[in-house]
Amino acid sequence: MNLTINGETRAVDDLPDLAALVASLGLDARKVAVERNLEIVPRSAYSATPIADGDRIEIVHFIGGG
Amino acid sequence: MDGTQNQADDTWTVAGRTFTSRLIIGTGKYKDYALNAAAAEAAGAEMVTVALRRVNLSDPSQPMLADYVKPERFTYLPNTAGCFTGEEAVRTLRLAREAGGWDLVKLEVLSDPRTLYPDMEETLRALKLLVAEGFQVMVYCTDDIVFARKLADAGAAAVMPLAAPIGSGLGILNPVNIRLIVEEAKVPVVVDAGLGTASDAVIAMELGCDAVLMNTAIALARDPVRMARAMKHAVLAGRDAYLAGRMPKKPMGDPSSPTSGLI
Numbered sequence: 001m002n003l004t005i006n007g008e009t010r011a012v013d014d015l016p017d018l019a020a021l022v023a024s025l026g027l028d029a030r031k032v033a034v035e036r037n038l039e040i041v042p043r044s045a046y047s048a049t050p051i052a053d054g055d056r057i058e059i060v061h062f063i064g065g066g
Numbered sequence: 067m068d069g070t071q072n073q074a075d076d077t078w079t080v081a082g083r084t085f086t087s088r089l090i091i092g093t094g095k096y097k098d099y100a101l102n103a104a105a106a107e108a109a110g111a112e113m114v115t116v117a118l119r120r121v122n123l124s125d126p127s128q129p130m131l132a133d134y135v136k137p138e139r140f141t142y143l144p145n146t147a148g149c150f151t152g153e154e155a156v157r158t159l160r161l162a163r164e165a166g167g168w169d170l171v172k173l174e175v176l177s178d179p180r181t182l183y184p185d186m187e188e189t190l191r192a193l194k195l196l197v198a199e200g201f202q203v204m205v206y207c208t209d210d211i212v213f214a215r216k217l218a219d220a221g222a223a224a225v226m227p228l229a230a231p232i233g234s235g236l237g238i239l240n241p242v243n244i245r246l247i248v249e250e251a252k253v254p255v256v257v258d259a260g261l262g263t264a265s266d267a268v269i270a271m272e273l274g275c276d277a278v279l280m281n282t283a284i285a286l287a288r289d290p291v292r293m294a295r296a297m298k299h300a301v302l303a304g305r306d307a308y309l310a311g312r313m314p315k316k317p318m319g320d321p322s323s324p325t326s327g328l329i
Contacts, residue, residue, distance in 0.1 A: 006120040026126035033118075033165035040164050051239025054283075058120065060161050062131050064102060065147050066091030066232070066281030 001053035020026035022059070032061045076305065078276045080254050081223040082139065082204035083169050085140035087112040088271065090143065090256065091299045092281025096290065105284050106135055109294035113141040115172055115279065117148075118162045137166065145172040150185070152192030159201060170223070171196070173254065174206035182232040182259075186213045190220060197221040206258050209243040211250065218253045225253060226279060229270065230260025233282045237266040241273055248274040264293075264300035272303025272312070 002011055005025075015021050018041055022029050034041045035058040041049050051057070077084045090113045096102035106114055114135055122128055144162035146155040154173065159171045175192050176269035177185030190213070196203050197220065204224040205217050214225045227247055235293055237260065238244060248255050254276035261267055261280045270278045278301060287293035 006123060008123070010123075020129075021120055025123055027121060031130060031132055031165075033161040035161060040160055042164060058161075059123075060118050060165065061121050062116040062142065062144065062162070062165060063119050064093035064096060064099065064131055065145055066094040066115055 001051075003054075004056045005052065006058060015051060017047050018049040018051055018057075021051055021057070022046060025059070027059065034059050046057050074131075076309070077252060080204065083114045083170065085141075085277075087298075087301075088277040088305060089267075089297055090115065090277055090279040091284060091294070091297075092279070092282050093131060099129050099131055101290055102131075102285075103134040103136075104304065105290045105294040106140060107282065107294075110298045111140065111294075112198030113143055113280070115143045115145050117145055118158055118165065137147075141170065142166050142168060143170060143172045144168070146174050146192075147176075147186060149175055149192075150177070150188075151175070152188055152195050155192045156195050156199065156256055158195060160199070163201070169200060170202045170204070170225070172204050172206060178184035185227070186210065190216055190316065193220050193222060195216060206257065206318045209240050209247065211243060211246045214247045215250060218251060222223075222253055224256055224276070226256040226258035228259040229266065230255050232259040232261050235261055235283055237262050238269050238273070244270070244275065245273045264296040267297050267300035268304035268307070271301055272308050274308050277301075287329055 001014060002009055029043060037056050077086050089109050089111055091106055091109050091111045093102050093132055096112055146158050149155040155173055155175055163169060173192055175189040176182050176241045177183050186208055193203055193205055193316045202223040206226045207213055207217060209227040216323045217225050227244060229238040256268040256277045256279050257275050258279040261283050267278050284290050284294045
């Protein structure tokens with residue numbers, strides 16, 4: 001299926017849920033926050049959140065800033 | 067407080083959290099996160115500002131801020147740098163709250179990319195949106211006395227007037243306004259942005275500010291760790307001078323040695 005992740009369209013294998021997506025991207029779920037179709041998904045709900053073709057996903061983290 | 071009291075007892079409190087250090091530092095513009103962490107330690111900082119950005123999906127193994135400037139050691143103050151509307155700021159800080167689990171945030175809504183001056187009308191509107199969502203908001207603002215009062219009335223946890231434009235290092239351009247904001251403030255006042263060197267931090271603290279926030283002055287010093295240490299001492303010196311109460315200025319000389327008993 002195709003997802004838009006951080007503004008880029010990516011073809012990904014079918015994945016059961018958001019937890020699987022975050023893991024497949026090599027990210028540590030404890031260090032990121034995720035928005036699915038403009039709605040924040042609490043970290044505790046990643047495994048209960050299905051992903052579907054066309055979803056727009058934003059994955060952010062803290063970086064240096066003033 | 068009297069001079070015999072330990073400096074460690076001189077704390078300040080924002081949004082129910084009490085801090086000993088009155089120096090908040092940014093985490094931008096450092097050569098790398100290791101240097102950033104060393105500067106934060108040398109500054110004696112307990113709070114650091116951080117930005118929220120998209121993760122780099124092409125290289126998820128690149129260094130992460132949290133591995134160096136550890137959130138267990140420093141209170142993260144997520145900012146809204148790069149946001150130009152209240153809605154953008156709210157979206158960013160909702161994500162920050164999820165990423166870090168904190169509700170203490172720094173609001174900055176800029177207007178002009180050249181001067182980086184805050185848009186105060188939009189800042190006040192954004193503050194009200196954030197307060198309604200339960201955020202504790204430290205607000206970057208101009209040194210406008212009336213707006214500082216409006217922000218406090220709207221529920222700001224602290225007001226953070228600029229000394230000079232962000233990253234300019236010009237020092238406190240309008241000490242009269244900063245003093246007036248301090249005198250009137252019902253919430254902590256933190257001078258944020260525009261400080262360039264240690265004497266600027268001393269002046270901010272002598273004016274009675276509760277704390278100072280700086281990034282570029284340390285990050286772009288030739289030796290950031292040494293400058294961080296200088297800033298720590300400057301903030302302590304300025305705070306002590308404020309509490310000690312300076313001598314009155316006089317137009318003439320006034321001898322320090324007795325004028326009687328001369329041979």
